[in-house]
Amino acid sequence: MSRYTSATPADRAEMLAAIGVDSVADLFEQIPAPLRLREPLALDEGLGEAEVFERLAALAARNGDADEEVCFVGAGMYDHYVPAIVDAIAQRSEFLTPYTPYQPEISQGGLQVMFEFQTAMSELTALPVSNAGLYEGPSSVAAAGYLAMGATKRRRFVVSRGLHPHSRETLATYAVGYGAEVVEVGLRGGETDAEALAAAVDAETAAVFLQSPNFLGAIERVETLGAAAKEHGALLVVACDPMTLGVLKPPGEQGADIALGEGQPLGNRLDFGGPSFGFFCATEEQIRRMPGRIAGETEDVDGRRGFVLALQTREQHIRREKATHNICTAQALNSLAAMVHLAWLGREGYRELGELLVRRTAYARERLAAVPGVELLHEAPVARELAVRLDAPVDRVLAKVAAARGIAAGYPLGRDYPEYDDGLLVAITERRTKAEIDDLAEALGAAIAAEREGVAA
Amino acid sequence: MSRYTSATPADRAEMLAAIGVDSVADLFEQIPAPLRLREPLALDEGLGEAEVFERLAALAARNGDADEEVCFVGAGMYDHYVPAIVDAIAQRSEFLTPYTPYQPEISQGGLQVMFEFQTAMSELTALPVSNAGLYEGPSSVAAAGYLAMGATKRRRFVVSRGLHPHSRETLATYAVGYGAEVVEVGLRGGETDAEALAAAVDAETAAVFLQSPNFLGAIERVETLGAAAKEHGALLVVACDPMTLGVLKPPGEQGADIALGEGQPLGNRLDFGGPSFGFFCATEEQIRRMPGRIAGETEDVDGRRGFVLALQTREQHIRREKATHNICTAQALNSLAAMVHLAWLGREGYRELGELLVRRTAYARERLAAVPGVELLHEAPVARELAVRLDAPVDRVLAKVAAARGIAAGYPLGRDYPEYDDGLLVAITERRTKAEIDDLAEALGAAIAAEREGVAA
Amino acid sequence: MALTETPMQAEAARTIYERSKPGRRAAVLPPAEVPEPPLAELIPAELLRDEPPRLPEVAEPEIVRHYNRLSRRNFDLDSGFYPLGSCTMKHNPRLNERVAALPGHARLHPAQDPSRAQGALELMWLLQRSLAEICGLPHVSLQPSAGSHGELAGLLLTRAYLADRGEERTKVLAPDTSHGTNPASVTMAGYEVVKVATDERGGVEMDDLRAKVDEDVACLMLTNPNTLGLFDENIAEIAALIHAAGGTLYYDGANLNAIMGHSRPGDMGFDIVHVNLHKSFSQPHGGGGPGAGPIAVSERIEPYLPRPQVVRRDNNGHGPFYDLDLDRPKSIGRLRGFQGNFGVFVRSYAYILSLGADGLAEASETAVLNANYLKARLAEGRAGERLPVAFDRHCMHEFVLSGKPMKRELGLATLDLAKRLLDYGFHPPTVYFPLLVEEALMIEPTETETKESLDAFAEAIVRILAEAEEGPEVARSAPYTTPVRRLDEVKATRKPVVRQVMT
Amino acid sequence: MALTETPMQAEAARTIYERSKPGRRAAVLPPAEVPEPPLAELIPAELLRDEPPRLPEVAEPEIVRHYNRLSRRNFDLDSGFYPLGSCTMKHNPRLNERVAALPGHARLHPAQDPSRAQGALELMWLLQRSLAEICGLPHVSLQPSAGSHGELAGLLLTRAYLADRGEERTKVLAPDTSHGTNPASVTMAGYEVVKVATDERGGVEMDDLRAKVDEDVACLMLTNPNTLGLFDENIAEIAALIHAAGGTLYYDGANLNAIMGHSRPGDMGFDIVHVNLHKSFSQPHGGGGPGAGPIAVSERIEPYLPRPQVVRRDNNGHGPFYDLDLDRPKSIGRLRGFQGNFGVFVRSYAYILSLGADGLAEASETAVLNANYLKARLAEGRAGERLPVAFDRHCMHEFVLSGKPMKRELGLATLDLAKRLLDYGFHPPTVYFPLLVEEALMIEPTETETKESLDAFAEAIVRILAEAEEGPEVARSAPYTTPVRRLDEVKATRKPVVRQVMT
């Protein structure tokens, strides 16, 4: 009997007697003998809690986390300060341990939070319908593709190269499955090439995918770019960064049919990439094609206001092969964290945060551009992330700055864009102070200078 | 309006109108003008949450905590592993944020935990009555003195020098107030000098105070020593370490009238010394003289079982100057943590933990005694802490071992016992592995050798 | 004074938006510290938002109260018995939350250079090895975010594997007992679902299977034990059939909790297995996630695994170096961003370390013991007549009852029984699934439960049936004591109101 | 179906001991790793225990459920309005819990060498400086563990101060409105309490005071604003009187929340002040602690402060060095182990940093505004007649109503009103205190509450009084909806059952 189970030898004996067998082994006899394991699994014996803690702490200690390094890395996930109430609320058993709210009468807490979350996302994106969250950003892009296929009965996607590389890749992976073609349109001066995009969209195009700010940090002219989609009856799908929507024009006001994105910056940890959540909003027209759970308002038999999972006829557990998506377990707790974070920021705080990011990013851009050996990769407007080119091997500069100054200076664009293998993407959050930005500039300058002189800084 | 208040300008206007004043300042006019502050307080302006976090984290980073150093320091507070469920439960708002349970109908959670805690402490000490906890260990000793005075109408305390120095000092501080004399009895071979004790106790003695294991780690022969108290009608007060009572004979079986101690090892953090709690158990006879809150079982009007604060007529809020003690706010949450920790340990685990401590301590004693330049300070039986003498200046050895090996090797006895200024008190918990004990032995040996040779190790 | 409502019922639902007042706030942000020009000087005005979104305006104390009070309107595993079949509602150790929250894990950026993320990558590698051992298959990808994501991965792997052999197939077989995600994933992966019947022992109907296996079949998806809680005794033959026809065999691992350390999908002949870390490996369900659905695969599938893959390399003799392998030319590609739900990996790895080989086997044993005991208790007397077990043999970790006689004889639908159970303080079993069983009740107690819990649940069922002997009204109008009573789900779908209307 | 009980009422209270079964357990300890001889070989058998204590035997999931369910039987500040007078139930920011839990704080051993505890000592020093500024007194000791401990410290300081001047005095004055800890502390410190009367404006009756001040008076203990929520306008004169007679003036700081940044006890002439960090400085009350009761003192009292004291020294020109000063020859000595409730200091210092000079003043302002507003609301109409305010003037952060007319006219005792408030979802005010006011209700809303909360509370009072117009029965038998109903407190004291009986 382990710490997590309760059957004492006496319990076992009584239970076996009630079942009418002699041993638990008898119950396993339905497994054909050749398939029954004879040996224990080749894993260690179980450990006590303190020992497990020590082991995991030892592993954790071997990571350069954002407490240890000043983190200017973004590329889709950002080092924002998550207020303490988010953890306190999300760790309440009542939110942490239930299943998906299939029994609404005893799940009003979770359902109402979903409803509030949907409202918030709808407000952020200026689109009327939001689901309760998907796995994360890139797979939400793929889900939008599936929706667009269903909505348009077309099988061709036109995708900006400014869309997150993970999103483009995920879309491509899924597209092989549901049988769609993906066409990419390049960038120009940091922004999606409008002419190329217009040329790429045709009557077979199910959807056009943009991201704003795009992966290089540039704020796209979504409305202008989206015109091509409108013209050909394709859906306009816009991926966006939820931390910028306090100041940037929301996708819903720029003609987007679907707005989605990675939700991590809202209330979620870095967690080496997950769990976080993807948000997914759309026009009324798409409501019955939405993927994922959606909470809706209703009444109980006595007329009390209540919430339920609405539009379940879209879902796999009801519609099986005809479902609009296969998702079941999603990321409810992560959406809850986002909701609490947004409530904490509040209407004013959310806008102020957006302004703070824009201004600090502008400062950082100016500061970095002034460093010898650093130049801007593009001059398009930016909100919270900026791209520069370094006149020295990026990986070596990054390693140097990390080792010498404890700064994770940014994301090397060469990982995904061979054409920018001298590129560095620098992300700003409200945690990155002016002093840290100044340090970064200085450290980059020193590392580049040292590299150029062939000296170890 | 700050983040923690809600009165908007509109609210304020409405509220002032209802009150019938023009401004909040009017309400402060009851403070005579010369006493009203004209200038703001000389404190900084308020900071945002992230900034406060960074400031406090920067302070925390300048401490050598038990994650950073391998901690062999004890002297009353110990580095035990506190299981995760303790924090999870103690941090629930329902336990964290209410006041003392003056309204029992809506405080059954807290009251029942008190009742369960009292039961656990009663079991540990083998005394029938426990309160719900006092501030911490040493002030509980002083509370026992106050009780003993009330019970015996005598004003003389005989105290073993093996009692924690902080307890002796606190008792002395209080005794000046309530007007009692404190007589100290010395140690012999690590244990309380039985003859001296017998000689010191007289018909004026209100109580005899022992500690077992005593400050030097020695398990006292409480029953033998206590005979003198019995003989003269004095109360026998025994301070004990709750982590040893799974294996050591409990005070209640050794003639103690009162058993008490520092509760920190049960479920509480080191926290640089607090908050923790003091436990306080006694014979039935003393129940109406007990200090602190006591939960008791009762029934509601429908016959449902319930719990209330019992025997409130002992307390300051009812009895004022005639109260048995002045305590009001105590350490309820810390007692709760202890209860959860004890439930987690369970009957078997608690005993096993005691055995583990005894055996690892025996191993450490043997291992250290074999180190050149180290010898045992006494040979009395020990349970979880042991005292050695070093043949080199203790402070220098400690500094060296900390700097070179990241080990906090123990508590320098010279801080409190001039007669043992070469003494070191080494504490063992289940977190201190055999490998760490071996490291300690080696590190001490190296440091002493280096000191003797006058070399920096 | 008589009670008309419970205190929670008396409290009308109000959203955080309805608690807002202009000007209230909780956040205080740090000062800008840098020049603060009007935003329009930095970003063209037409790209700026006119009005900020109407987020809540509430101070911190009210936020805390709002969500605290809301939380109590949830039933949760940490408060009571939650025998939701197929969901494996087992204890969620708080130790796992503690280790997941360590800054070294929680504050690690996903794009961190592998040289400065060695602990995280090693942990992932160790988890991969552990899952491989438990599943009996050599390779693992941790990337999928949940079971259904693992299913999609498995089907895309099948497609890639077949394509590499120059084959294109169109059909995927799945039993009629399969979970809804299975057919939904099949469609998303561009295949057509073909249903296979169930035989009278609850396993795959072999004749039907034989009739449907052909060259167009890309894959058979199976849950074993299946959603009836029964182990398919013909699994070896099934595997042989599919393999002979050139298809892959996919294992839906939602029920792995029945067999850990007792039997392995790989040994049964499966090519691809997904594991729901939020089921067998104790990741809390979070009210609907997060979870993770790693997949274990055989050698022949390995080349197609998603990118990136965590690998252990030799660090020029300086011990191992853990890395993200992106250079996988045959890979199906990414299924999501970054490396997967790492926080979930930490929790599940902590769980595996805690239980170890012995503890995992013991967990499955106890899960099976608990299920069979509860089944036996419910087979007694009247309950056994009204709610007979759908397939009368020993079950594994769960079992399915049919409410058909209860409905016919007492007028009580399974839904009514479920709702009445709420009044007794229990989470109901999964209802109306699997579809094959009329008025189904699918009961999975897990190893977490004490005998006392199981007894209490059985007694509640007996009492509800006894109430119904007097007439079905009591249960039909249940629940009575929950924060809200029976809700109009039809309305919510007909005229969906999916967000707060702002006034 | 009519409700007879709420779900919680239906659940009988069972202790963790009653959930135990021999052999169950949660803890798995590490292996000994060292030789494991029988214990009797290491410790004489007569010093060993025969039978382990009968602690619970329960596996982890049941422990979690037990305490989770128990927790819901508490009303808490994070769920609703808690206007418990004199207790300052203000919001407990979770930020403070977060910073207190940082390993650098939470895992620091109290005997750590000061050179390796500089962060902790600096924090204590900074808190000392902040409290000194807030109190208007130059020196602070953080050692006392709560308000009552601070009181005892203050009286022992007075004794030491007087003794040092060769004086021994016997009496301590305290108003009849003083809190119970005041007289209890006086007795513990070996003094005799002399009660001072209250005048018709709610302040100290000056004639009575003059009559009682003499050479035997060691100290006057005062709360200002006092427990009626009223500021004593004669404080300057009172201070002069006491000082002229050679006594000390002690400030019970429980009500400091009324005046932060607006007035300072030191400026009023107080020599010694205690501060309840768990009241004005947001340390959570924890269901009855932990708290902390630092004291601030004037120059003349400083030499006697408890040991050790945190000091800032110059580190030979290498910046400051924070140290524990033990060398205090005139000190009264220790009041407890180690350095005090450090974890509480971290929380309260975080609170002070968060609010700052501006925020603290704003908090007091809002507290006073809220109290006066609620007082005004309750003075309206019928409520104002049945429950008149005891002293009709503007209050500070709290106010006291008298239930005397209510009792006389409606037959409703203050206790009944309090119990009925429970059904309305409110924590009742402090009742029957201060003793001076018949059927007293002491109401302190704090700055935490919204206007909406205050309005709802006022409306509940009005409704309860309206109910009572029909007769007192409803309130007299209240509460109806709480987990248990009115409890027999007399029985619990007459025949105390203070622990679980083991069977």
Ligand SMILES: Cc1ncc(COP(=O)(O)O)c(C=O)c1O
């Ligand atoms: C049998 C079965 N298969 C698949 C799934 C889908 O798993 P997930 O929710 O992780 O996507 C479930 C979950 O309920 C299940 O029970």
Ligand SMILES: Cc1ncc(COP(=O)(O)O)c(C=O)c1O
């Ligand atoms: C006026 C007053 N004085 C003193 C105290 C005692 O403070 P503590 O509970 O911190 O000992 C209280 C606490 O309720 C109080 O209200």
